Amino acid sequence: MKLLITGAAGFVGFHLSKALLEKDIEIVGLDNLNDYYDPQLKEDRLSILNDYKGFTFYKIDLKDKQPVDELFEFERPTHVIHLAAQAGVRYSIENPYAYVDSNLTGFMNILEACRHFPVEHLMYASSSSVYGGNKIAPFSTNHNVDHPLSLYAATKKSNELMAHTYSHLYGIPTTGLRFFTVYGPYGRPDMAYFSFTKDILSGKSIKVFNHGEMERDFTYIDDIVSGIEKLIEKAPLANPDWDESLGDISESFAPYKIYNIGNNSPVKLMRFIKALESAIGMEAKKEYLEMQPGDVKQTYADMTDLEEDIKFKPDTSIEEGLEKFVSWYKQYYNVG
Incomplete structure (x- = not known):
């Protein structure tokens, strides 16, 4: 198994790469190391990953098709976990074109390479933001998500639609x-x-x-990584008998989930x-x-299907998670 993880110097990409490298899984990391937030934090994450012998890094911007294709041709990953994206709901109002470049063009280039x-198996990051103006909670993958409240959410919904198309046309197993x-x-x-702290x-x-x-619905990073790990080798299968009037709309006649x-x-x-005040002591x-x-x-989040499919059960309370974050923050920034 050789995994390509895009956004490897990002938050989730870093933690996932590190966890898999510790299990001796070969990781090819890709990131453009942009300055949306402090690039030094990305560099520091990357320096930790570079200490592992199974890690290879490429600095590539996903909107540039040729280097993406060249990476795929040379490295031939067996699995792709696409986490690179322009994040942030509020920033999408200030700088919408960044989301078109990264979240739409970038994802298109990943799909074409796959x-x-x-x-x-291609796994990719969508977002709870796709639920937009939905009023029924908990949010279920069986709910309609056609009423986004931000361009960021719209691009993530678009990713799901693009993935389904490629699953149908080319048989690429995709999980959002x-x-x-x-x-x-x-x-x-x-x-x-982070900013509150x-x-x-x-x-x-x-x-x-x-x-x-x-x-x-705050979710601690270790719980997220555990869930992703369990899904890597659980590529979705096509269901030729799928019927949208009867079936789960998070599945399909294509290998899509x-x-x-x-x-x-x-x-x-x-x-x-x-809880944050308690952890900080102020x-x-x-x-x-x-x-x-x-x-x-x-x-x-309605977690019914993930619990059924991989026995996923997060167990980190907000109090415990924030204690761990604040402890790291004080050490990393040498404060307190």
Whole structure:
């Protein structure tokens, strides 16, 4: 087995690569090391991965088709886990074209490479953001997701549609993973838990949107990695008898599958802040604000199919997870 992991210097890509390398699985990492957030954090993740003999790294921008094809032709990965993307709901309002380049053109280039240099399984990151304006909770992969609230969400829904097309036309087994608010050490600085920690430790006030009336299905990184690992060799099979009026719409007549991957336990924003304050040992100064454009009030993952298929059961509480994150943060930034 040889895995290509795109976004290997990113948050999830780093942790997944490290976990698999520790099991002596050969990893080819790809990343463009852009400056959406602090490139030094990406470089530091990468330096850890480079210490493993089974790791090979390529600095490539996915929107550039030729180097992507050349990598596939030379390395011939058996499996692809596509995690590279332009992330962030709010940034998609400020810089929409970055999402077209990375999330649409970049994914198209991955699909075409998997078509011309066949792989056993293509897994890719979708997002809980695709549920958009949905009101029924928990969010199920059987729910319609045609009402996105941000361009980021629209690109992730587009990825699912593109993957299905290639599964149907070319028989590429594809699995889409709708991630629910992943957090933990070496995380993304643009995420609330990261920026809140920085602001609390520096004595700045934190911005509490929608006056704290929000819930998120926070999922600790180790739980996410465990779920992905179990799915790698579980490529979806085509179901020729599939009927959209009777069957699960997360499956298909093509070798295609969509999963939620979350904690199945939404946390109120104020509980999250309280847990973070406890982990840091300081009370936050709070600035209460209105809801931001593109945000949703709640995310809540229905995990039924993932539990049935791979016995996935996250077991990290928000209190435990934030303790681990804050401990890493203080050590990494030498504070406290």
